[in-house]
């Protein structure tokens with residue numbers, strides 16, 4: 001397959017962080033491996049785009065009401081035809097895309113789990129998978145900007161304090177290592193692996209102990225809905241398993257319709273028998289309420305599975321969570 005009559009280079013939009021650029025190059029390797037015309041040195045042009053989310057320094061995205069803050073400027077560039085497609089961390093991409101933009105493909109998932117990062121205050125403690133929080137001293141500060149991680153930590157360890165930590169993966173690791181504020185933090189194992197920083201993880205948290213975010217570890221590519229040529233090309237490199245699990249997870253998220261202030265987790269996996277197993281979590285940010293449930297169903301029903309689980313979780317959560 002080749003993009004007929006298309007002028008090269010194809011322009012790919014991405015955020016500018018080291019992880020975003022890694023993901024973009026990974027995607028470009030995949031497409032060019034599939035399409036010989038795109039193997040030429042000048043076939044692609046990277047457009048690093050600073051998003052509103054990147055400008056947020058010290059606040060929680062939740063406090064800015066910001067769904068889609070990491071993608072707004074990228075969507076605009078796509079609709080304005082300044083780029084041809086865009087590469088995203090799926091977990092940062094809102095469930096409802098702007099009209100005219102589609103999620104054209106999802107790439108093979110990297111590990112979806114969160115990793116525990118321990119600073120000098122936890123030195124000497126040997127992390128125990130059976131008691132993942134045991135290595136963190138009583139009353140210590142855990143740095144995270146994610147209400148999902150915050151709620152699950154505080155539910156397990158109400159004595160801990162959570163403070164916002166921001167910046168890209170490397171910045172956050174440096175802040176924990178400095179040891180002057182945060183005793184520990186949590187990061188997606190996927191990001192650490194892709195940046196060659198997996199050794200920074202003291203422990204990988206089981207997806208049941210710390211339910212990951214919907215789409216975590218999956219790279220998604222968006223294009224204009226009317227760009228049939230690129231949609232076809234991208235469909236060819238789609239990973240069907242990543243599509244199935246992300247469809248279930250994103251339908252769960254959409255059904256819960258939480259704001260960014262609502263701690264929500266969603267994680268699906270394929271069972272050996274080929275069915276889809278989806279776990280969903282809803283909580284209060286302070287961890288005083290936490291509801292976690294799972295459902296199993298057919299891959300063909302991924303969206304319905306997510307919606308059903310989401311609606312059930314919503315119905316059985318106290319009203320203040322969705323207020």
Ligand SMILES: NCc1[nH]cc(CCC(=O)O)c1CC(=O)O
Pocket residue numbers: 089090091092169186187188189190191215216217218219
């Ligand atoms: N919100 C930031 C973000 N978006 C995607 C990843 C990691 C990579 C991924 O989940 O695909 C991260 C960092 C983190 O949560 O540690």
